Amino acid sequence: MPRGAPAGAPRTAPNTVGLVSTPPLRRKRATVHDVAVEAGVSRGTVSRVVNGERYVSDEARVAIEAAIVKVGYVPNNAARNLVMQRTQAIGFIVHEPHSLFLEDPNIGEILLGANTALSDADYQMACLIVDSERDTDRVARYLSGGFVDGVIIVSARQNDPITRVVERLEIPAAFVGHPPDLARAPFVGIDNRGSARTITERLLGTGRTRVGMIAAALDRDSGADRLAGFTDALGSRFDPTLVERVPLYSYAAGRAGMHALLERAPDVDGIFAASDAVAAGVLDALREAGRSVPGDVGVVGFDDSAWAVRAQPALSTVHQPAEGLGRAVAESVLSQLRGEDQPVGGILLETPIVWRDSA
Amino acid sequence: MPRGAPAGAPRTAPNTVGLVSTPPLRRKRATVHDVAVEAGVSRGTVSRVVNGERYVSDEARVAIEAAIVKVGYVPNNAARNLVMQRTQAIGFIVHEPHSLFLEDPNIGEILLGANTALSDADYQMACLIVDSERDTDRVARYLSGGFVDGVIIVSARQNDPITRVVERLEIPAAFVGHPPDLARAPFVGIDNRGSARTITERLLGTGRTRVGMIAAALDRDSGADRLAGFTDALGSRFDPTLVERVPLYSYAAGRAGMHALLERAPDVDGIFAASDAVAAGVLDALREAGRSVPGDVGVVGFDDSAWAVRAQPALSTVHQPAEGLGRAVAESVLSQLRGEDQPVGGILLETPIVWRDSA
DNA sequence: TTTGCTTCTGTGAACGTGCACAGGTGGGCG
DNA sequence: CGCCCACCTGTGCACGTTCACAGAAGCAAA
Numbered sequence: 218m219p220r221g222a223p224a225g226a227p228r229t230a231p232n233t234v235g236l237v238s239t240p241p242l243r244r245k246r247a248t249v250h251d252v253a254v255e256a257g258v259s260r261g262t263v264s265r266v267v268n269g270e271r272y273v274s275d276e277a278r279v280a281i282e283a284a285i286v287k288v289g290y291v292p293n294n295a296a297r298n299l300v301m302q303r304t305q306a307i308g309f310i311v312h313e314p315h316s317l318f319l320e321d322p323n324i325g326e327i328l329l330g331a332n333t334a335l336s337d338a339d340y341q342m343a344c345l346i347v348d349s350e351r352d353t354d355r356v357a358r359y360l361s362g363g364f365v366d367g368v369i370i371v372s373a374r375q376n377d378p379i380t381r382v383v384e385r386l387e388i389p390a391a392f393v394g395h396p397p398d399l400a401r402a403p404f405v406g407i408d409n410r411g412s413a414r415t416i417t418e419r420l421l422g423t424g425r426t427r428v429g430m431i432a433a434a435l436d437r438d439s440g441a442d443r444l445a446g447f448t449d450a451l452g453s454r455f456d457p458t459l460v461e462r463v464p465l466y467s468y469a470a471g472r473a474g475m476h477a478l479l480e481r482a483p484d485v486d487g488i489f490a491a492s493d494a495v496a497a498g499v500l501d502a503l504r505e506a507g508r509s510v511p512g513d514v515g516v517v518g519f520d521d522s523a524w525a526v527r528a529q530p531a532l533s534t535v536h537q538p539a540e541g542l543g544r545a546v547a548e549s550v551l552s553q554l555r556g557e558d559q560p561v562g563g564i565l566l567e568t569p570i571v572w573r574d575s576a
Numbered sequence: 577m578p579r580g581a582p583a584g585a586p587r588t589a590p591n592t593v594g595l596v597s598t599p600p601l602r603r604k605r606a607t608v609h610d611v612a613v614e615a616g617v618s619r620g621t622v623s624r625v626v627n628g629e630r631y632v633s634d635e636a637r638v639a640i641e642a643a644i645v646k647v648g649y650v651p652n653n654a655a656r657n658l659v660m661q662r663t664q665a666i667g668f669i670v671h672e673p674h675s676l677f678l679e680d681p682n683i684g685e686i687l688l689g690a691n692t693a694l695s696d697a698d699y700q701m702a703c704l705i706v707d708s709e710r711d712t713d714r715v716a717r718y719l720s721g722g723f724v725d726g727v728i729i730v731s732a733r734q735n736d737p738i739t740r741v742v743e744r745l746e747i748p749a750a751f752v753g754h755p756p757d758l759a760r761a762p763f764v765g766i767d768n769r770g771s772a773r774t775i776t777e778r779l780l781g782t783g784r785t786r787v788g789m790i791a792a793a794l795d796r797d798s799g800a801d802r803l804a805g806f807t808d809a810l811g812s813r814f815d816p817t818l819v820e821r822v823p824l825y826s827y828a829a830g831r832a833g834m835h836a837l838l839e840r841a842p843d844v845d846g847i848f849a850a851s852d853a854v855a856a857g858v859l860d861a862l863r864e865a866g867r868s869v870p871g872d873v874g875v876v877g878f879d880d881s882a883w884a885v886r887a888q889p890a891l892s893t894v895h896q897p898a899e900g901l902g903r904a905v906a907e908s909v910l911s912q913l914r915g916e917d918q919p920v921g922g923i924l925l926e927t928p929i930v931w932r933d934s935a
Numbered sequence: 936t937t938t939g940c941t942t943c944t945g946t947g948a949a950c951g952t953g954c955a956c957a958g959g960t961g962g963g964c965g
Numbered sequence: 966c967g968c969c970c971a972c973c974t975g976t977g978c979a980c981g982t983t984c985a986c987a988g989a990a991g992c993a994a995a
Binding site: 605608659 | 980
């Protein structure tokens, strides 16, 4: 990528030197033509230098590079986009209510990671947050309008109308998390099932014998996979009565779920919570029931979010590399744009376990 | 006059009819020219209809509108931006470490609000997160490159180099929070001082006699103003030994600060924490020191973030209309772009007090 | 009839790029 | 010498839009 170096000397007006005072309006930006005149070459040669093509003499190259810094040339994106038939923008689609967008720390980190990768590649990120039905229409129209070259989709639902639009338009796309109804779309994610199995095994390793789970969001692949991993780890010791299902990855759901589970199985001595927020609710429920953690009950969470360090005691949990996910999903879209063929089956990132005080 | 437009018949490819099967590549988007042909008018008239200008006959208008939906015309942004000399993008600059960007709930909400207002006005938002020195250079170069028509700046520091660049380039800009070194820049914010005074008065109204403050981020106007409001409320009763200063609006800083304050003044019975995150740290520190809340000590926070409802007990706090701030700051930039003159002195939004259980 | 004004329409010229193509040089090889 | 090829350069066109301008039609007033 050519980087326009910051201008050194201030430019004088290109037109005739005269007495007419230049009005202090918008000073015009230097174009490739100005650079060509300054360097004594043609537009085409400047273009070749700017885009790093072959077949330019060293003499011309140094003259042009000097001219570029002298006139302070920066390529005009609109003109370039027009002729190249692209927009140099990637849509970042989040299909969540606004409130969850804020409460879920992962989304913010994914956004950050994606933004970093995109801006490194001189792409812009267009945030499209889908909350209401109205938003769905708006985003669908936006996508059809060709305002973006590709899209990143976070937390798509089953039968998501947005996914349909993307599919129909054949826009390069990549998902965070596995979209169940689109087998062929590239995605990045973590091994929810394997990670859940591993941390459950660690929890079992502390000598617990009655280990239960607060399972959440079973309509998502992440929720279902975490439950599956839990089941894997327990093997023949698995007891379905020790699993409490709650709808959302939330503090409130975790607290309510734990109360319900304690009612049913007071002898439980270990809990795998489907997320850190759920685990925070579990901790409070246990405290309200007079159980100590990790003395009476060991608790582990999932995500390694701000909840984890903030909880009391601090949570043992699975670290989710959210920023890395964002970076990876952006790279995937960028790679498609470059016309490279994609790895089948998606990419799974590592999820180290962080062991703290709660188990 | 639409002269015998072949309405109805499907359009064949413009090139020679032959046996060469059209490759299933990118289908070309309809242009203003296609619409003109379809409606039997000229490009200029179509342009006038699209941009809602005067001097178009009703006859032509309906024909063009029908043609637009028929061929599925969407204006090409790159072409429009090229000729209009604009980018239709607004930079959203956050000068914070990545970690704080995530921990501070306000920033996410401000982003959301700004994004809503911007996309309603058909503007794109380009997120520019300044963390390292390297980022500063990158963003400065980006701004100089003319990639945005205006900027929104969140939490600028004193002597911020980014602010300098914006100033020099004379890009339309608006700040969230008052930038101390730029008297003339439009900004939106809240009345930190007044709000701090009000909630401190409420706290005093519960009968507390030894009320202290954990003051944070005194290098920002928000931090300094909150301390000033606290001082205002106490008047002659103000005791400087009851103020503990911490660097950041963070949980950890709040907890450490409260421990330090308790060491110095064990008889404190009320605390105004500079933010909810700080207040959450204060609550934990008090619990660790064996004090009950609100029994022994009343605690109030600031922000009404997710921390507030999540804390135990739930925090009494000042509600910060973060989404509204985002919307307002975006409107300010948009208004400048329209060439309207700006209200001097900035805009302050209302900050209702939310009274919960912690005081 | 001429003149002037308003309303409406079409046309050519930008805007700043990238790319295809033509053309020019010089050297190696038959 | 003639030919081909690799290297280098300049020119014209296209991308899709907006805008300024010219011009036509209709009408009212001189």
